[in-house]
Amino acid sequence: MLGRLLISGRNDPSRLGSWWPRVRLGGALLVLALIASVSAPAAVGAESNSHLQVSGAGRTIIEGGTGGSSPLPVMTVLAFHGNAQGGHFECLALAPAAATGDGSGRFEVNAMYVTGTVTSVAITGHIAVIHGIATVTGLGAGQNLPYKATVQAGGPGTTVTLEISGLTFHEILLEGRINIGGS
Numbered sequence: 001m002l003g004r005l006l007i008s009g010r011n012d013p014s015r016l017g018s019w020w021p022r023v024r025l026g027g028a029l030l031v032l033a034l035i036a037s038v039s040a041p042a043a044v045g046a047e048s049n050s051h052l053q054v055s056g057a058g059r060t061i062i063e064g065g066t067g068g069s070s071p072l073p074v075m076t077v078l079a080f081h082g083n084a085q086g087g088h089f090e091c092l093a094l095a096p097a098a099a100t101g102d103g104s105g106r107f108e109v110n111a112m113y114v115t116g117t118v119t120s121v122a123i124t125g126h127i128a129v130i131h132g133i134a135t136v137t138g139l140g141a142g143q144n145l146p147y148k149a150t151v152q153a154g155g156p157g158t159t160v161t162l163e164i165s166g167l168t169f170h171e172i173l174l175e176g177r178i179n180i181g182g183s
Contacts, residue, residue, distance in 0.1 A: 052083065052084070052121070052123055052181065053081070053082065053083035053121075053179075053180075053181070054080070054081070054082050054083075054087075054121050054123065054128040054130060054151065054178070054179070054180050055080065055081040055082070055178075055179050056078065056079070056080055056081075056151060056160075056176065056177060056178035056179060057078065057079040057080075057176050057177070058077075058078055058079075058156075058173050058174070058175050058176015058177065058178075059075060059076065059077055059078070059173075059174045059175045059176060060075065060076045060078055060160060060171035060172055060173050060174060061073065061074070061075055061076075061171065061172055061174055062074040062075075062076065062093070062169050062170065062171050063170040063171065063172060064170075066095065066111075070099065072095055072096055072099055073095075073096065073107075074093050074094070074095050074107075074111060075093070075094050075107045075174075076091055076092060076093045076094070076169075076171060077090075077091070077092045077094070078090065078091050078092075078160060078171070078173075078176070079091075080118070080130065080149070080151075081118075082118035082121045082128075082130055082132075083121070086117055086118050086119065087117070087118030087121070087130075087132075088115075088116070088117060088118060089114065089115070089116050089117070089118055089130065089132055089134065089147070089149060090114070090115050091112075091113070091114040091115075091162060092110065092112075092113050092114075093110075093111045093112040093113070093138070093139070093169075094107035094108065094109060094110060094111060095107060095109045095111040096108070096109065097109055110137070110138055111138050111139055112136065112137070112138040112139040112140060113136065113137045113138060114134050114135075114136050114147065114162070114164060115134060115135055116132045116133050116134025116135060116145075116147060117132050117133055117134075118130055118131070118132045119131050119132045119133060120132075123180055123181070126152060126153040126154070126180060127150065127151070127152055127153075127180070128150070128151050128153075128180045129148065129149070129150050130148070130149040130150075130151065131146070131147070131148055132146070132147055132149075133145065133146060133147070134146075134147050134164065136164060136165055139165075139167070140164060140165025140166070140167050141165075142165060145164055145165055146164075147162065147163065147164040148162075148163045148164075149161070149162050149163075151178050151180070152178065153178050153179060153180040153181075154173070154177070154178060155173065155176070155177050155178075156173055156174055156175060156176075157172065157173065158172075158173045158178055159171065159172055159173070160172075160173065160178070
C-alpha cells in the first residue's frame with residue numbers, strides 16, 4: 001500500500017520540498033507580525049486610530065497612605081476615559097476624619113481632587129499611559145498642571161500610578177474595572 005502511494009506521487013518526498021519552505025516562511029512572518037502587534041506601543045492622539053481607548057472607574061487605596069511614621073490610609077474615587085478625541089480624568093482622594101478612634105474609618109476629608117482633560121494616551125499591551133492637564137485642589141493645588149497616570153487593565157488588585165505636582169501616588173484598585181484596547 002505504501003509503495004502505491006509513493007508511486008502515485010501523493011506522498012512523494014521530492015514534492016514536499018517545493019512548497020514546505022514557503023509554508024515555513026509564511027508561518028515565520030505570521031509569528032513576527034503577531035509579536036510586533038503585541039509589543040509595539042500604540043499612541044492614541046490626533047494622528048492615530050480612534051478605536052483605541054482607555055477607560056476605568058472605581059475605588060482605590062493609596063499604597064502607604066499619607067506616608068511618614070504615622071501614616072493615615074487614603075482612599076480614592078477614580079474615573080477616566082480617553083481616546084483619539086481626548087477624554088477626561090477625575091480623582092478624589094479622601095482621608096479619615098481622625099487618626100484613631102471615632103471617625104478613623106470614615107473617609108470624609110477631601111485631601112486632594114484632580115480634574116482634567118486627557119491630551120494623549122499610549123497603550124502597550126495591558127498598560128496605558130495617560131497624559132493631560134488638570135486643576136488640583138488640596139494637596140499639590142494648582143491650575144493647568146501636567147499629569148501622568150499609568151493604568152493597568154483589570155479589576156480589583158490592578159494598579160494605577162498618578163504623577164502630578166511633583167508627587168507620585170501608587171494606588172491599588174479595590175472596586176471597579178480598567179479597560180484598555182479597542183472600542
